[in-house]
Structures are given as structure tokens and as C-alpha cells.
Amino acid sequence: MSALRFDGWVPFRLYWQESEPGVEWLYMGSHPFGDPFFETTIYFEIQTPFNSLIRFRTPLAALAEWHAASPGLEPAGFIFHLSRSGSTLITRMLAALPRNLVLSEPGVLDRMLRSHERAPQASVEQRADWVRWLVSALGQPRTGLEQCLFIKFDPRNVLDFPLLRLAFPHVPWIFVYRDPVEVMVSNARSSARFLAKGMMGPDLPGLEPRLVEDMDDQEYSARVLGMVAQTAARYIESAQGMPVEYRQLPAIVWGDLARHFGIQLTAEEIERLQQAAAFDAKEPNRRFESDTAAKNREATEPMRRMAGEWIAPHYRKLEELRRARSGGFPAFRGWLLDNPQLFDRLRGLDRESFLQTALQAASQAGIALERGDLESAIAEARAELARRLV
């Protein structure tokens, strides 16, 4: 039989026969992945009369053949995150541009990245091939307009970064995170799936299963979140990821993030991104409202303690990396030049008010800036002026 063609079909689930993976397909035609999450789209698609009956399974060989016949879009960017940190807002904004195909946490890819649990005998090169074939099938253009493929992963997939890097060595990536207390509060309201005990599988360095059983849920969440943040910080240093703090959203998407992903945006596209950012990412019918103050009010003392003990050290490391990459006075100056109103306001202030206003504005914009950065910049500017006058 000649190679099968899967135009319009989507691999939505892995299945296992002993330790051999295969994929299950459903038909979506040219329907886009229009929901905030891949799984939501699949949930609706699987209930159509056609997909209720016509679904089929193939071994991975069929996926490999389809990859050779129709490679799909090459990934243009990967999004990792700490959970509840604004990553869905980023995917919603990117998905607002017809030229982008955005996959938000496809469960089938999460399972494939963790294939070592079911297929420990497979070599890492073999598993990287599996990941490439699956991404290729998921990344088939749907409307015909798409040129760029972006994938947001489940938070736990940052642990699978080496496999993904082997499969896609040159794809730029970001890690999105937020103040640890706010992440803890959000997960206490409704816990992300990867924080349920057992979901992380055996990848819990320093955490014995026996300890986990008796561990308080909040401590467990804080430790896992800390491990995700720590792992991300390590790979940002070694593999050129871009740290993105929640406070930098949404403006960073049409600024540094677009540049990091190599996207040239038109004025019209920036306007579309801004429109998408005005709505709640997970409930797109509601307008976005900041919940930072509410989350801080809700934080209990144990939550703050756990966040401080297990997540905050890694949050600080991420901030340090972000600062080294894009913070300090140069970043502030670049941002200030795009904000003429603030520029005018700062010009009329005395030194102390200037420093305080600038630091507050930088903090609100998510720019890592310290008093010392400003003082050094002022001293340098004065020295330069003195040289010129001489």
C-alpha cells in the first residue's frame, strides 16, 4: 500500500502497544485550533457525528511517512511557563494573527515528550524523531494562511527540554513566569494538572515518593513549581532562552518577544495583538482585568512561606537572567524613548523624585532596573557632559 495521506486529520492522542507508541487521528478539515487550549478544540471536534465513529490508529511508521510527504510548518517559537503566568495571553495574541498556527499545550505532544516512561528502551535519537514527526503532523497548515508555528507546552515539559532541543536545536524559546505568591494563589484556587500528586512521574529530583505521600498539598505545589523554575533558569543560561516576567505583558509581545521569535510585525498586526490583549486569555468573552492585588490579598501566611522557601530563590535567579539579558538602564532608555509623556514628566523633576518615578515606571513595565543603574547612568552622562565642555 502506498503511503497514506492525512490531509485534514490531526493526531490527537498517543496509544501504546507494549512499549511501541502509535497515534490516534480525528478529522478536522480546515478548522483552526481556535480555543485557548488544544484539548478544548479536540473536546468539541471529537463529538461530531463523523469523529464519533471514524477515528483510527496508526503505528508511528505512518507518522514518519506523512512527515516525509508533507513536513508541515517548521516551529518558529516554543513557549514554556511556570503556570498561571500569562503564557495563555501570549498564545491568544499570537493566534490573533492569521499567519500564525498556535498549539497550546497539546496533550499528545506532552505524552510523546515523556515517552521514556513507556519506552525506556528507545534511544534518545529515536525519541527525538518521534517528536519531530508528531510536531510535523500537528503543524500542518489548516487555513492555508499560516506561515509560523508556535507551540506552548505543559509546564512539566520544561523537564523534557533536552529531548525537544535535540529534535529542534535552533528554535527560539521563552519561559514565562510570575511572582511566586501570585502563582501559588492561582493554583490554590484551581490547581494546574501537573501539580496533582503523581502527574510529574518519576522526575522529581530530591523528592522521594515516600515523602510526597504525606506532604501537604501546598508544600508539594511549591516544591514542584520551584523545580520547574529552577530547571528553566538552568536551560536559559545554557541554551539561550528568553525569560519573560508577567509584568512585561502584553507590550513585550510586539517588542522583544517578536524580535526573539524573528517576527517582523506590521502596524496592523500590532493593533491586532493589542486588541487580543484586551480580553481575558482563558475566557475570551470577558475583558482582561488585572488580578494582582486580589491575589496578594488572598495569599495566606503558609502560602507566602512556601513560595518564599521553594520558588522565590529560582524566581530571583530568573529575574537576574532577565536583567542581564534585557534589563538595566539601556532597556529603560529604549522603553522611555517610546513613551514621550513619561519622558516629559521626568524632565521636570528633582533628582530624588526623578529616581523614584523612573524606578516605579520601570517596575510597572516589567523592566529590571535598580537605583544604582540610574545613578551610574546619571554619573556617566555628567562625566560625558564635563568632557565635552572641556
Add this chain to the structure above:
Amino acid sequence: MAAFSAFLVTVLNDAALRDELLEAPDLPALLARVPALARERGIELSEEELREIVNANRRSWLERWTDR
């Protein structure tokens, strides 16, 4: 099941057949339509068999979180 597997491959390779099945307004209409379309292609399938497959698909989807 062998007959249904043969039918699946036929659907995959025959876009016109696939589109005809996609036009079914609801599941009962689809289940009523399939046996005749399959027979035209030399495949024998009963509506009862198809209903069992739909149930198995539903069960498999509902149990998706348990099959790590």
C-alpha cells in the same frame, strides 16, 4: 473489526466518501448511511456493529486520563 478497519482505510483514501459522511447531520443519520456506502465498496458492516464502535470510542475517550 477487520471489516471496519478496511472501511477506515477506504475513507482515508477517498475524499468524496469522507465528505459524504461529513455531511450527515447527526449520528443516527451517519450510522444509517454507512452500511450501504460500505457495501458499495464490498465491505459488510451492520448498524449494530457501528453503534458498538461508537460506544467503544466514547469509552476510550472518557478513560483517556487513566491510560498513561
